[in-house]
Amino acid sequence: MSEQTKSPFHINILTIFPEFFESPLSTGVIGKAIEKEIFSVECTDIRAFATDKHQTTDDLPYGGGAGMVMKPEPLVGALESARQNHGDLPRIYLTPQGEPFRQPLARKLAEGDGFILVCGRYEGIDARVREGWIDHEVSIGDFVLTGGEPAALIMLDAITRLLPGVLGNPESIVEESFSTDMLDYPHYTRPRSFRGMDVPEVLFSGHHAKIEQWRREQALKMTEQRRPELLKKDK
Numbered sequence: 001m002s003e004q005t006k007s008p009f010h011i012n013i014l015t016i017f018p019e020f021f022e023s024p025l026s027t028g029v030i031g032k033a034i035e036k037e038i039f040s041v042e043c044t045d046i047r048a049f050a051t052d053k054h055q056t057t058d059d060l061p062y063g064g065g066a067g068m069v070m071k072p073e074p075l076v077g078a079l080e081s082a083r084q085n086h087g088d089l090p091r092i093y094l095t096p097q098g099e100p101f102r103q104p105l106a107r108k109l110a111e112g113d114g115f116i117l118v119c120g121r122y123e124g125i126d127a128r129v130r131e132g133w134i135d136h137e138v139s140i141g142d143f144v145l146t147g148g149e150p151a152a153l154i155m156l157d158a159i160t161r162l163l164p165g166v167l168g169n170p171e172s173i174v175e176e177s178f179s180t181d182m183l184d185y186p187h188y189t190r191p192r193s194f195r196g197m198d199v200p201e202v203l204f205s206g207h208h209a210k211i212e213q214w215r216r217e218q219a220l221k222m223t224e225q226r227r228p229e230l231l232k233k234d235k
């Protein structure tokens with residue numbers, strides 16, 4: 001009898017620029033994991049679902065104002081097709097108005113079977129699509145992008161590195177609960193002396209408890225200086 005494996009993690013990205021994802025998805029740890037079929041990614045061209053002969057995906061905003069709005073028909077066509085192919089994976093719209101993307105949300109999404117990401121361009125998508133066809137709205141930070149595509153890549157990277165088998169060394173995941181409550185300690189490699197700058201002596205001591213303590217102190221000092229709000233109980 002063949003071995004029964006968990007259905008693979010699937011990510012479907014809806015975008016008007018599918019080519020944006022080509023090189024990132026074929027490079028490095030992510031490229032290798034896709035090759036190994038630990039998860040799969042499909043980029044769906046929203047334009048393919050346009051309903052007019054010019055394949056229009058955007059239009060002027062009702063009420064006037066700057067910029068263009070993504071039309072509902074192509075988006076909903078793409079979302080309904082995604083639902084047909086991938087069942088009830090959560091549909092996430094990437095927008096600066098969304099819930100902030102942090103490590104706990106990455107962990108939660110990594111525990112599921114995958115998700116569908118909707119990348120908006122222009123001023124965003126028609127509000128009726130958000131209301132009727134989107135489960136979650138997520139923002140990657142308080143800054144403005146030209147579109148959701150870079151945000152989709154960031155989410156994909158942060159989530160898929162948590163999937164079993166993606167990282168060579170699972171310890172880096174264990175340490176990460178530490179690294180999101182606090183900044184990381186400084187790292188050094190050879191040579192021991194570089195242009196007059198020496199690696200801290202403690203790292204040659206071979207005394208693991210001492211090294212551990214030094215790293216904790218360094219991390220704490222760095223966090224107090226740069227991100228003191230991380231040390232507050234309820235952030």
Ligand code: 6GU
Nearest residue numbers: 094095140145147148151
């Ligand atoms: Cl998730 N999308 C877009 N389009 N802009 C953003 C963002 C997301 N997060 C910050 N700016």
